[in-house]
Amino acid sequence: MASSFAVKRLQRELIKLQAQTPPGITLISANDFSEWHLDIRVLDDTNPLYTNQTYRLRFTFSATYPIEPPEVVFLTRAPNGADPPVLNDYPVPMHPHVYSNGIICLDLLDKQAWSPVHNVESVCISLQSMLTGNRKNERPPNDADFVRSNMRRPRDISFLFHDEKV
Amino acid sequence: MAQSGSAMEVPADFTAPEDFLGDGRTPLATVLSDMDRVTRCMICGEFYTQPTITACSHTYCALCIRQAATNTGVCPTDGKKIDKSALRKNWVVTEVVARWKECRPQLLALIERAKTLEAKLLEAHEPMSNSEPAAANTEPALPTSTESSGRKKRQFDQVDPKNAAQPRRLRSFGPDKPSIYYKEVNGESVLHESDDEHMPDVLDPPLEDKFDPAKATAACPCCNERMKPEEVFDHLDFCEANGKAPRPALPPPASHAQPSYHALSKQTAAGSSRQSQSSNTAPLTAPGNSTKRRRIAASPPRLQPIGQLNYNLLTLPSLRKKLNELGIHSNGSKQLLERRHRYYVDLYNTNVDADEPRKPKDLMRDMEVWERTQGGMAKSKPNEVMQKDFNRDNYSAANNNQFKDLISQARAKMAATKQPKAETRPPENIPESSTPPGTPQVAPGYLGISNGTGSGSTHVNSSHKEQQQRETTPAKAMFISAVETTNNDLYAPRSPRAQQQQQQQQWTNNYPPSSQQARSIPMFQLPGDPIKDFDYSTETK
Numbered sequence: 132m133a134s135s136f137a138v139k140r141l142q143r144e145l146i147k148l149q150a151q152t153p154p155g156i157t158l159i160s161a162n163d164f165s166e167w168h169l170d171i172r173v174l175d176d177t178n179p180l181y182t183n184q185t186y187r188l189r190f191t192f193s194a195t196y197p198i199e200p201p202e203v204v205f206l207t208r209a210p211n212g213a214d215p216p217v218l219n220d221y222p223v224p225m226h227p228h229v230y231s232n233g234i235i236c237l238d239l240l241d242k243q244a245w246s247p248v249h250n251v252e253s254v255c256i257s258l259q260s261m262l263t264g265n266r267k268n269e270r271p272p273n274d275a276d277f278v279r280s281n282m283r284r285p286r287d288i289s290f291l292f293h294d295e296k297v
Numbered sequence: 298m299a300q301s302g303s304a305m306e307v308p309a310d311f312t313a314p315e316d317f318l319g320d321g322r323t324p325l326a327t328v329l330s331d332m333d334r335v336t337r338c339m340i341c342g343e344f345y346t347q348p349t350i351t352a353c354s355h356t357y358c359a360l361c362i363r364q365a366a367t368n369t370g371v372c373p374t375d376g377k378k379i380d381k382s383a384l385r386k387n388w389v390v391t392e393v394v395a396r397w398k399e400c401r402p403q404l405l406a407l408i409e410r411a412k413t414l415e416a417k418l419l420e421a422h423e424p425m426s427n428s429e430p431a432a433a434n435t436e437p438a439l440p441t442s443t444e445s446s447g448r449k450k451r452q453f454d455q456v457d458p459k460n461a462a463q464p465r466r467l468r469s470f471g472p473d474k475p476s477i478y479y480k481e482v483n484g485e486s487v488l489h490e491s492d493d494e495h496m497p498d499v500l501d502p503p504l505e506d507k508f509d510p511a512k513a514t515a516a517c518p519c520c521n522e523r524m525k526p527e528e529v530f531d532h533l534d535f536c537e538a539n540g541k542a543p544r545p546a547l548p549p550p551a552s553h554a555q556p557s558y559h560a561l562s563k564q565t566a567a568g569s570s571r572q573s574q575s576s577n578t579a580p581l582t583a584p585g586n587s588t589k590r591r592r593i594a595a596s597p598p599r600l601q602p603i604g605q606l607n608y609n610l611l612t613l614p615s616l617r618k619k620l621n622e623l624g625i626h627s628n629g630s631k632q633l634l635e636r637r638h639r640y641y642v643d644l645y646n647t648n649v650d651a652d653e654p655r656k657p658k659d660l661m662r663d664m665e666v667w668e669r670t671q672g673g674m675a676k677s678k679p680n681e682v683m684q685k686d687f688n689r690d691n692y693s694a695a696n697n698n699q700f701k702d703l704i705s706q707a708r709a710k711m712a713a714t715k716q717p718k719a720e721t722r723p724p725e726n727i728p729e730s731s732t733p734p735g736t737p738q739v740a741p742g743y744l745g746i747s748n749g750t751g752s753g754s755t756h757v758n759s760s761h762k763e764q765q766q767r768e769t770t771p772a773k774a775m776f777i778s779a780v781e782t783t784n785n786d787l788y789a790p791r792s793p794r795a796q797q798q799q800q801q802q803q804w805t806n807n808y809p810p811s812s813q814q815a816r817s818i819p820m821f822q823l824p825g826d827p828i829k830d831f832d833y834s835t836e837t838k
Binding site for chain 2: 144199
C-alpha cells in the first residue's frame with residue numbers, strides 16, 4: 132500500500148515504539164504499514180475529566196506519509212469486536228475539539244499545519260497535552276449535526292481552526 | 298505488542314540512534330546517540346542523502362525537502378517559507394555523515410568488545426573480591442566508567458584534537474602498549490597477564506590508523522598510488538588516471554587504503570572547501586594548491602534544473618505534451634499528470650544537485666515505483682471492492698459488525714418514527730460487497746432523513762416501497778435519491794401521487810423527444826437582431 136519511502140519511515144518509528152514508548156502511550160497493534168492502533172492516557176490525575184480513562188487512537192497512513200499527515204481518530208469501537216456489537220467500546224474523550232464519533236479537530240493533523248518532522252509518537256504526545264490542558268466538559272458546538280451528517284473522512288473535512296488556546 | 302512485530306522483521310541493515318543506548322543512558326552513550334541522531338534527516342529518519350540546507354538553515358535530504366516543499370511550501374521544522382531555488386548542498390554535513398557512517402560500526406563493535414572484556418574482567422576478579430569484600434564494591438565501578446568511555450574516546454583520539462580533556466595516563470601511553478594501558482586503568486598487575494592474550498586484537502585495528510610520521514602516505518584519488526600527502530596535488534596534475542575519474546570528491550573510504558588521519562583531515566578540509574566553492578562554479582584561487590586546472594577539466598557538464606509549471610494555465614493536452622517532452626508517462630487525468638510532474642521535477646532537480654548524478658534510467662525506475670505506489674497504478678483503499686480478486690466473504694465477515702450495527706440503528710430509528718410496518722431484511726441479503734467502507738457510516742443519517750421527509754399517512758405505502766427499492770443497493774439508492782431531489786426541485790410542492798404521475802408523463806413525453814419541442818424557432822423568419830458578418834467587417838482590423 133504505502134510507498135517504500137513511507138514504509139521505511141514507519142518501520143523506523145515502529146521499531147522505536149516497540150522498544151520504548153513515552154509514559155501513558157501504548158502501542159496496541161501495528162500489523163501493517165497502513166493502520167496502527169495506540170492507547171493514550173492522560174497523565175494528569177488532578178483532571179477529573181480523564182481520570183482512569185484510556186482512549187484508543189487509530190492512525191491511518193497514506194502512501195505519502197510523512198509528507199502528508201496520517202489520519203488520526205479516536206476509535207469508538209473495536210474493529211472486530213464483540214458480537215453483537217457494543218456501541219462505544221472505547222470512550223471518546225470529552226473535549227471541545229473532539230467530536231463524539233472520534234474525529235479530532237486539531238490543526239496539527241491538517242494538511243497545512245502538519246510537518247513531516249512529526250511522527251506517531253509526537254502526535255500522541257500532542258493529543259495527550261491537548262486533553263491535559265482542557266477543563267471543559269463539552270463537545271464541539273455542532274457535534275450532533277456533524278456526527279449525524281458527516282460522511283467524509285477526516286482528511287477531506289476542511290476544519291476552521293479558530294481556537295488558539297488549545 | 299507481541300503480535301505487532303509479527304508482520305514485520307527488522308531489516309538486517311537497520312540502524313538507529315538507539316543502537317548506542319544498549320547499556321542505558323550513560324553520558325557517553327547519550328552523546329553518541331545524539332551524534333547519530335543529528336546525522337539523520339528529520340523527515341525520513343535515515344542518514345542524510347545529499348544533505349541540503351534551506352534558507353532558514355535547516356538541513357534535510359534533498360529529495361525529502363523538495364517533496365515537503367512541494368506539498369506545503371514551508372520548512373518542516375520552523376514553518377518558514379521555502380524557496381526551492383535557494384536550496385543548497387550542505388558539504389560539511391556530507392562529510393560528517395560519510396565519516397560517521399564509516400566509524401559507526403567500528404564504534405559499536407568496540408563497545409561490544411569492551412563489554413565482553415569487562416565481563417571477563419569481573420569474572421577474573423571474583424576470587425579476589427571474595428577475599429577483599431571492601432574493595433569489591435568499588436572495583437567494578439572503576440572499569441565501567443573509565444574503561445569503556447576511555448576506549449571509545451580512544452578512537453576519537455585520532456580524529457578529535459579536543460581529547461586533551463582525557464585523563465593524563467591515557468595519553469601518556471604509546472599506541473603500541475595496550476596492555477600497559479589496560480593494566481594501569483585497573484591498577485592491578487594480575488590483570489596484565491590475562492589482558493595480554495586478547496588486548497592486542499581489541500585495540501589494534503584503530504591503532505594501526507594512528508598517525509605515524511614515518512609511514513604517513515596518502516593515496517592518489519585517481520590511481521591509488523601512495524605518496525606523501527604534500528605530493529598528491531602535484532601528482533594529480535600529471536596522473537594518468539585523472540581524466541577517467543571525473544570528480545574525486547571524497548578520499549577513498551576503504552580503511553586500508555586510507556591515509557593517516559592527519560593527512561586525511563588535511564585532504565578533506567581542502568577537498569570540502571574546494572567543493573563548496575566550486576559548487577558556485579567559480580574557479581578557485583585557493584592558497585597553496587594547484588588543483589584549479591584539474592577541477593575545471595574534470596567537472597562534468599552541469600545539468601539544468603527543470604522549472605515548475607503553473608498547472609492552472611496549462612490545458613490537459615499541453616501538459617501532456619510537456620510530460621512527453623520530459624520522457625515520462627503522460628496518461629491519466631490532469632490531476633494525476635500534475636502530481637506526476639511535480640514528483641518528477643523534485644526527483645530530477647535533486648539529481649541535478651547530486652554529487653554523482655544518477656542515470657536517467659534510474660530516475661525512470663523511481664518514477665515507476667512512484668507510479669505503482671502513489672501514482673496511477675496505486676491501489677487506493679476505497680476501490681478494494683472493485684478489485685478483480687476481491688473476496689466477498691472475507692469482506693463481509695470483516696465488516697459484519699458494522700453492518701449489523703447499522704441495521705440495528707436503522708431498526709431503532711424506524712421504530713422510533715412509529716412506522717406501522719417496519720420493514721427489515723435479514724442481514725444476509727445485504728449486498729455488502731458492493732459497499733465501499735466509507736458508506737455504511739452514511740446510512741443512519743440517510744435513513745433518518747428519508748424517514749423525516751416521507752411523512753403523511755397516505756404516503757406511507759409508497760414511501761415504504763421506495764424504502765425497499767432504495768435499500769436494494771446503496772448505489773441505486775443514491776441514484777434514486779438524486780433523481781428525486783432534482784425532481785423535487787423541478788416540480789415544486791404537489792402531492793406525491795400527482796408528482797409521480799407528472800413525472801411519468803414527463804418521461805413518456807420526452808422519450809423519444811418530439812420534434813415539435815426541439816425546434817421552437819420558426820424556419821422562415823428573420824431574427825430580431827440584425828446579423829453582423831464579422832469576417833468581412835473592417836472593424837476587426
